[in-house]
Amino acid sequence: xxxxxxxxxxxxxxxxxxxxxxxxxxxxxxxxxxxxxxxxxxxxxxxxxxxxxxxxxxxxxxxxxxxxxxxxxxxxxxxxxxxxxxxxxxxxxxxxxxxxxxxxxxxxxxxxxxxxxxxxxxxxxxxxxxxxxxxxxxxxxxxxxxxxxxxxxxxxxxxxxxxxxxxxxxxxxxxxxxxxxxxxxxxxxxxxxxxxxxxxxxxxxxxxxxxxxxxxxxxxxxxxxxxxxxxxxxxxxxxxxxxxxxxxxxxxxxxxxxxxxxxxxxxxxxxxxxxxxxxxxxxxxxxxxxxxxxxxxxxxxxxxxxxxxxxxxxx
Amino acid sequence: xxxxxxxxxxxxxxxxxxxxxxxxxxxxxxxxxxxxxxxxxxxxxxxxxxxxxxxxxxxxxxxxxxxxxxxxxxxxxxxxxxxxxxxxxxxxxxxxxxxxxxxxxxxxxxxxxxxxxxxxxxxxxxxxxxxxxxxxxxxxxxxxxxxxxxxxxxxxxxxxxxxxxxxxxxxxxxxxxxxxxxxxxxxxxxxxxxxxxxxxxxxxxxxxxxxxxxxxxxxxxxxx
Numbered sequence: 001x002x003x004x005x006x007x008x009x010x011x012x013x014x015x016x017x018x019x020x021x022x023x024x025x026x027x028x029x030x031x032x033x034x035x036x037x038x039x040x041x042x043x044x045x046x047x048x049x050x051x052x053x054x055x056x057x058x059x060x061x062x063x064x065x066x067x068x069x070x071x072x073x074x075x076x077x078x079x080x081x082x083x084x085x086x087x088x089x090x091x092x093x094x095x096x097x098x099x100x101x102x103x104x105x106x107x108x109x110x111x112x113x114x115x116x117x118x119x120x121x122x123x124x125x126x127x128x129x130x131x132x133x134x135x136x137x138x139x140x141x142x143x144x145x146x147x148x149x150x151x152x153x154x155x156x157x158x159x160x161x162x163x164x165x166x167x168x169x170x171x172x173x174x175x176x177x178x179x180x181x182x183x184x185x186x187x188x189x190x191x192x193x194x195x196x197x198x199x200x201x202x203x204x205x206x207x208x209x210x211x212x213x214x215x216x217x218x219x220x221x222x223x224x225x226x227x228x229x230x231x232x233x234x235x236x237x238x239x240x241x242x243x244x245x246x247x248x249x250x251x252x253x254x255x256x257x258x259x260x261x262x263x264x265x266x267x268x269x270x271x272x273x274x275x276x277x278x279x280x281x282x283x284x285x286x287x288x289x290x291x292x293x294x295x296x297x298x299x300x301x302x303x304x305x306x307x308x309x310x311x312x313x314x315x
Numbered sequence: 316x317x318x319x320x321x322x323x324x325x326x327x328x329x330x331x332x333x334x335x336x337x338x339x340x341x342x343x344x345x346x347x348x349x350x351x352x353x354x355x356x357x358x359x360x361x362x363x364x365x366x367x368x369x370x371x372x373x374x375x376x377x378x379x380x381x382x383x384x385x386x387x388x389x390x391x392x393x394x395x396x397x398x399x400x401x402x403x404x405x406x407x408x409x410x411x412x413x414x415x416x417x418x419x420x421x422x423x424x425x426x427x428x429x430x431x432x433x434x435x436x437x438x439x440x441x442x443x444x445x446x447x448x449x450x451x452x453x454x455x456x457x458x459x460x461x462x463x464x465x466x467x468x469x470x471x472x473x474x475x476x477x478x479x480x481x482x483x484x485x486x487x488x489x490x491x492x493x494x495x496x497x498x499x500x501x502x503x504x505x506x507x508x509x510x511x512x513x514x515x516x517x518x519x520x521x522x523x524x525x526x527x528x529x530x531x532x533x534x535x536x537x538x539x
Contacts, residue, residue, distance in 0.1 A: 172326040174333030295417055299340060302424050307333045310431050311447045 002252055007090040011081035014237075017265075018080075018229040019043035021236065021272055028276035043229065047222050055218030058119045068115035069216065069223040075108035076227040080234040084159055084241060086260035087249040093159040098146045101158070102139070105190075105234075108227065109135055116212030123204060127211025130287060134196065134208065137294040138189045144301025145182040148175050149242060151308055162245040174311055178304030180243050185297035187235035189290070192228070194279040196290055199228075206284060233268075240267040324372045328365050332451045332485060335361045336427070339458045342478055343423055346410045348470055352397045355474050359389030362481050366488050377496050378488070385484065388503055393477060393510055400514050401470060404521065411468045419465050426457040448489040455482025469520055469527040473513050480506060 023040045030037025057066060082096040082104075096104075109131065116128035150156045152175065153164035189196045192209040201207050213224050241248060247263025249256035285293065321329070338358040345351040363386035370378030401407060413419050430453035437449070459482060462475030480502075487494050494502070517527060524531050 172323070172330045174330050177330065178333070178337070292416070295420065299420055299424070300337075303333070303337055303340070303427075306424070306427050306431070307336070307451075310427075310450045311329045311333060 003089075003091050006087055006252060006257070007081070007092045010085045010087065010090065011077070011092070013085060013261075014080040014083075014230060014233060015077060015226075017268075018226065018233040019047060021233050021268055022229045024269060025232075025272045025276050028273050029279060032276060032280045047226060050222035050225070051219050053218045055220055057217075057220075058215055061119050061215070064111075065115055065118045065215075066220070068111045068118075069220040069227075071111045072108045072115075073223040073227045073230075075104050075111070076230045076234070079104035079108070080230050080237075082158070083234060083237050084162060084248065085237055086257055086264055087252065088159050088162060088245075089250065090159075093157055097156040098150065098158055098161075099156055102142060102146070105231070106135075106139070108231075112212055112224075115216075119215045121215060123207075123211045123214050126204075127208055127214075130208045131212065133287075134189050134290060134294070137291055138186045138297070141182050141294055141297035141301050142186045142190075144298060144305060145179040145186065148179040148182075148301065148304035148308055151305070152176070152312070158242065161242060162248070165242070166245050166248075166250075173308075175304045175308035176243060178300045178307060180239070182297045182300035182304060183235075183239055183242075185293065185300065187239060189294060189297070191232045191235055193232075193275065195282050195285050195293060198284050206287075208287075236268050236271050237264065240264065240271055322372070324368055328368050328372075328489070329447065331361050331365045331368070332448045332489070335365075335481065335485065336451050336454055339455050339478060339482075340420060340423055342474060343458055343462050343465075344413065344416050344420055346412055348401055348406055348409050348411070348468070349398070351471060351474055352394050352401065355397075355478060356390050356394035358478060358481055359385060359394070362485055362488075363390060365485060369488050380496065381488075381494075381499050384499065384503055388506065389477070389481065393506070396510055396514065397470065397473070400517060404470075404517060404527065406470065406527070409468070411466065411471060413465060419461070423458050423461060426461060427454040430454040430457060449486055452482045452486035452489065455479070455485060458482075467528045467530045469513075469517055469529050472529065476509075477506070 020040070020043070023038070023043045026042070027037045027040055078096075079101050082092050082101055084090060084093060113128040113131055116124040116131070118124070146156075149161045152173070153161040155161065155164070188194070192199050197208040198206055199209065202210055204211070209228065213221060216224055241264065244267060247259060247267075249260035335358050338354055338361065342351055342354045342358070345354060363382050366378055366382035366385055369375070370382060401409075427450075431450045433453060434450040456479050459475045459477075459479030462478070463472045466472050466475065484502075520529070520532075521527055
């Protein structure tokens with residue numbers, strides 16, 4: 001029973017922490033660009049503002065347009081809830097493994113693209129087609145990276161992978177290095193961060209994610225934005241907890257759970273700072289160079305798989 | 316031999332070998348000549364690091380020397396000479412686009428799988444951890460060959476040739492704790508002489524066909 005309680009707590013924590021991570025990334029980025037930047041808690045204020053505003057819907061919109069924000073939010077949230085955040089061995093991990101996680105993300109993305117096309121404006125359709133191009137190329141790379149991890153642990157469950165990593169201790173695994181690279185590139189593409197998409201732009205030539213949200217207002221927009229932030233948190237947790245699982249709680253004592261929370265917050269803060277630094281140093285690439293970028297991710301995933309087979313599984 | 320039972324230094328060797336393989340792929344698909352030369356220099360440095368680590372674990376004294384030789388020759392001297400040649404030929408900003416970059420990279424991946432399959436019979440011989448690296452070094456050689464086939468630019472083809480040599484050296488170091496010193500010195504001087512000759516050839520080719528695109532040699536005709 002207490003395990004279920006902690007799972008619920010963790011799921012709520014995902015939702016609560018996501019705006020904080022986004023606020024942190026924006027803050028560090030502002031500092032690196034010599035700006036003062038918005039306060040750390042600004043994303044919460046934005047959400048509150050959008051929630052109390054009136055929600056208007058275009059008169060050409062179908063009912064799908066109204067339900068899409070809820071589906072996208074719930075799918076992303078469910079996906080995030082299956083990733084071990086502060087404790088291993090939760091009952092949610094028994095329900096869903098990595099493949100289900102990828103599937104849930106794909107479900108959310110499917111409805112996001114449908115909603116983008118629903119109203120019939122030019123930008124929505126353009127954003128949806130771009131999003132589909134990027135995700136169609138990113139998904140094989142993501143699956144390759146995930147299979148590399150799964151082959152090492154002989155299990156597709158995230159908990160299994162992390163437990164295997166914890167018991168093995170520190171090993172210089174080339175396959176993990178390649179899978180890490182692939183996962184970082186895929187995360188940048190999927191979360192719409194800078195080399196692929198700019199999360200702060202509304203310029204028609206460059207926007208991908210924002211173009212699909214142009215027709216949304218009020219609480220619908222709030223849910224869509226929140227879902228995007230949860231997705232960023234999800235990829236962040238996936239990267240830090242799978243590759244550096246140290247500190248995560250393996251038993252359900254308050255001390256261990258507190259340590260797990262502190263560890264994951266520190267790791268996410270470092271990752272967010274690295275993301276902000278990368279976004280400051282890099283420029284956004286042309287859309288037609290994105291396939292090359294994701295090709296590199298796929299190559300890294302493939303090399304991870306091959307180097308696991310060639311170098312790590314012995315006679 | 317699985318990774319978990321290897322000592323840390325051998326894990327390091329395996330990691331370096333994997334990174335050298337990755338750099339081979341980067342070299343294969345890199346469009347800018349100067350960047351490709353830098354990648355080649357890093358690959359040489361990785362091979363030198365592998366040699367040094369094998370020398371540490373195997374207590375083979377002469378390997379320290381060959382690590383030093385590899386570092387100075389392949390990570391510093393040859394890249395520097397190539398760099399100077401590229402500058403004198405005015406090719407710093409030259410980019411060369413492969414016609415099907417994704418297909419070329421996939422061909423490289425196929426070569427990696429092929430070389431693993433080729434080395435598999437050695438599993439039965441039980442040759443400890445080295446046979447893993449032999450698959451990687453064979454892949455390095457084959458990808459270097461692939462690069463010489465697919466690139467049109469003479470400088471890029473020379474880079475492919477040199478990275479093939481990196482693969483051979485990696486195989487020699489990991490399989491049989493290095494070649495005898497005399498052989499190694501001979502190979503090193505061969506490489507240097509080859510490099511100088513390539514430099515002369517570059518100028519000759521450019522003088523005769525006004526470009527370093529080797530494919531244009533196919534169109535040479537006798538003047539009527």
